[in-house]
Amino acid sequence: MDYQLPSLEELRENSFVVRLPLRVMFRGVVQREALLIQGPAGWGEFSPFLEYGPAEASRWLAAGIESAYQPYPETTIERIPVNATLPAVTTEQVSRVLGQYDAPHTIKIKVAESGQILQDDIARVAETRRLYPDAKLRVDANAGWTLDQAVPALARLSEYGLEYAEQPVPGIADLARLRERLAARGVELKIAADESVRKHTDPVEVARMGAADLMVIKTQPLGGIAEALRIVEQAGLDAVVSSALDTSIGLGQAAALAASLPELKYACGLSTGTLFKDDVTEQPLIAHGGYLDVRRPAVSRAKIRHYSVEPDSFTWWMQRLEQSYAHLSTRPQADSSFAGS
Ligand SMILES: [Mg+2]
Known part of the structure; x- marks a missing residue:
């Protein structure tokens, strides 16, 4: 990162840990835990999934610290397009599920669900196209x-x-x-890498191997806005900004990243705020009419208190903060030069 790390003590003093209720089951749980850091520039989110070790989690911490200590890049973009998401539902359910979105311009359709066959995917995509002839569809x-x-x-x-x-x-x-096989068959279809882009060295590898036309990027796993922008530039691929089921704090940072891309060609996967039953702000970052505001949401002290975790869990998160921080502060300054290796 391009600035002085705050001390661990300072981070500890300004950390709050919340457990927010979800509307749906995600990774086997119906709640999402996050450590929130209050800093001079605003709030930051550190919410690596519970099973992640310190090395991987340290990227997420870098993103949280950046958000709390650095202003977001200046932008004139006030809102960004986001996609609606259609789970692997039956044909009969398509219109009801998508009816929850008002006039979606871009729809992501889940396919290849285990226990289903190709005919299920074809029927789901065909029905979506029938209902939304002008929408952009991605699978x-x-x-x-x-x-x-x-x-x-x-x-x-x-x-x-x-x-x-x-x-x-x-x-x-x-x-x-x-991509080679599709090209050989004359199928013109862009391929996006998502699960293949987890470590911050992956994007350059994806580009080098010609593995994708574009990539899905997330602020926390990549280490923050500045780092993500650097990675996008080095990879030379178009990017789709998505969430890692962040609270509105992380969503605000992700929206700021999307607004800072050299070109925002694709609707973002940032309408995940609706998956939360409640958030740490009175004005959650929820999409309206297919667009999400680019702003830092004001955090509610009352909500942070209400959703605070019990002491044992808080201690666990503080240890996690410490271990991730140790990894961050001893890591060589190699972030900006990894593409050269
Ligand atoms: Mg995906």
Whole structure:
């Protein structure tokens, strides 16, 4: 990072840990824990998933510290487009689920769900196209297909006019092979890397291998806005900004990243605020009419108190903060030069 790290003591003194209720089950739980840091520039979020170790979590901490200690990049963009998401529901459920969004301009459709077959995906995509003839449609397989399954599936689904297909197969090497096979069959469809972009060195590898046309980026795993912008520049690929099921604090940082991209070509995956039953602000970052405001939400002290975790859990998070911080403060200053290796 380009600035002095605050001391661990200062971070500890200004940290709050909350557990927010979700409307849906996510990673097997119906709540989301987050450590929030209050700093001179505003609030920052540090919410690596519970199973992440200190090395990986330290990226998330870098993002939280950046948000609390650095102003967001200046922008004239007041709102950014976001996509609606259609889970792997049956054809009959499509209109009801998407009816919850007002006039979606971009819809992400989940495909390759385990226990389903290609015909289910085709029916879901066809029904969505029938209901929304002018919307941009993208599919997300969450790495659910093998290479041999993905090629015919995407050849078929692309007939409905797709903006791109997100992570059809696992792994950077197979993504590259998939693009070659689709091209050989004359299928024109952009491929996005999502699960293959987790470590901050992945984007450059994706670009080097020709594994994707664009990549899904998240502020916390990549270490903050400045680092994400640097990675996008080095990879030379278009980016779609998405959330890691952040609270409104993390969503605000993600929206600021999206507004700072050299070009915002794709609607962002940032309408996840609706998955929370409640948030740490009175004005959560929830999309309206397919757009999300670019702003720092004002944090509510009352909500932080209300959703504070019990002492044991707080202690666990403080240890996590300490371990991640140690990793951060001893890490060589290699962030800005990793692409050279
Ligand atoms: Mg995805």
